[in-house]
Amino acid sequence: MRAFNLIPADERGGGVSAGKSGGSAFVVLGVLGVLAIFALLYGQASRQISSQTGKIATLDTQAQAAQAQAAKLASYVSFKTMQEQRVQAVDQLVASRFDWPHAFHELGRVLPPGQVSLSSLTGTIGSGAGSGSPAAGADTAAGASSKAAAATGATTPAAGNSSAATASSSSVSSSTPAGSVPTFTLSGCATSQSMVALTLDRLRLIDGVSEVTLQSSTQAGKAAGSSSSSGGCSGATFAMQIIFDPLPSAPATSSSSYTPAATPSALTPTTGTPTTSTGAAR
Numbered sequence: 001m002r003a004f005n006l007i008p009a010d011e012r013g014g015g016v017s018a019g020k021s022g023g024s025a026f027v028v029l030g031v032l033g034v035l036a037i038f039a040l041l042y043g044q045a046s047r048q049i050s051s052q053t054g055k056i057a058t059l060d061t062q063a064q065a066a067q068a069q070a071a072k073l074a075s076y077v078s079f080k081t082m083q084e085q086r087v088q089a090v091d092q093l094v095a096s097r098f099d100w101p102h103a104f105h106e107l108g109r110v111l112p113p114g115q116v117s118l119s120s121l122t123g124t125i126g127s128g129a130g131s132g133s134p135a136a137g138a139d140t141a142a143g144a145s146s147k148a149a150a151a152t153g154a155t156t157p158a159a160g161n162s163s164a165a166t167a168s169s170s171s172v173s174s175s176t177p178a179g180s181v182p183t184f185t186l187s188g189c190a191t192s193q194s195m196v197a198l199t200l201d202r203l204r205l206i207d208g209v210s211e212v213t214l215q216s217s218t219q220a221g222k223a224a225g226s227s228s229s230s231g232g233c234s235g236a237t238f239a240m241q242i243i244f245d246p247l248p249s250a251p252a253t254s255s256s257s258y259t260p261a262a263t264p265s266a267l268t269p270t271t272g273t274p275t276t277s278t279g280a281a282r
Contacts, residue, residue, distance in 0.1 A: 095248070095249075096177060096178045096247055096248070096249070097247075098125070098180075098182045098244070098247060100123065102207065103123075103182070103184070103206065103207075103208070103244070106205075106206040106207055107121075107184070107203075107206060107242075110202040110203060110205050110206055111199065111202070112195060112198060112199060112202065115190060115191050115195050115198075115199075116188060116189070116190045116191075116195060116199050117188050117189050118186055118187070118188035119187055119188050119189065120185075120186065120187050120188075121184065121185070121186045122184070122185045122186070123182065123183070123184050123185075124182070124183050124185070125180045125181070125182055125183075126180065126181050126182075126183055127179070127180065127181065177247070178246075178247055178248060178249040179246050179247060179249070180246065180247050181243060181244065181245075181246050181247075182243075182244040182247070183241060183242065183243050183244070184241065184242040184244075185239075185240075185241050185242075186239070186240055186241075186242070187237070187238065187239040187240070188237070188238060189233035189234075189235055189236070189237050189238075190235050190236050190237075190238060191235040191236075192219075192235055192236060193217060193219055193236045195235070195236070196214070196217050196236050196238045199238070199240075200212055200214055200240060203240065203242055206242065208244045208245050209242055209243070209244055209245075210243055210244060210245045211242075211243040212240060212241070212242050212243070213240065213241045213243070214238065214239075214240055215238075215239040215240060215241055216237075216238065216239045217236055217237070217238040217239075218236060218237050218238075219235075219236045220233055220234055220235060220236065220237065
């Protein structure tokens, strides 16, 4: 049996071409859809990149402004270091100075009121070597030259120029260095010998006193001539020496200096370290 195609020959080719063109249209539409999605994603990425680029430019401008400001203030780092060094120097001087006002206050507190009067009082600073003898600290030549300065707590800075003052380890000197032995030498008049003994005992109550020695004690006579020899004292004239504990050493201070936070190389100033005038420590 033979099959026969009843469709006319001119219509057979048109149907096939119409089916093929319909499939190609779907392919084109799909490609266009994919391109539209890619275009949308590209636009969003472009907008994000533009936004981030603008933020980066703003941050760069702010960083440059901050670097310029830091470069102007970088010179103050040396002032901070100098401040810490001077504070350490003052702390060392304060730790090693003798508190003269407190010592005089204690002296006036322990003297028997109305029973003892002082005719002379000398304060000296001696070395620790002679602290065991009654004449310790009685170097009158050195004591007379430093007595006025020591009574006010004055200090003498170490010699040096301005660059030495800004060194990492500045040396300072004091009129009362560590290990020195402050000494009071006093003389006066008491109403009696028993009052001299009481005064000798009460002087040991002064803060920081290690030893009190009686150098002399003379009872005034009844005769008129003896009154003039004892300086007008009708009781007992005496001479005593008060030896204080050696001054302690200054406490160890931290040698670490001020270290600024790490900054870019652009923050390094091109100018030199500023110089300042240094004066005597007060």
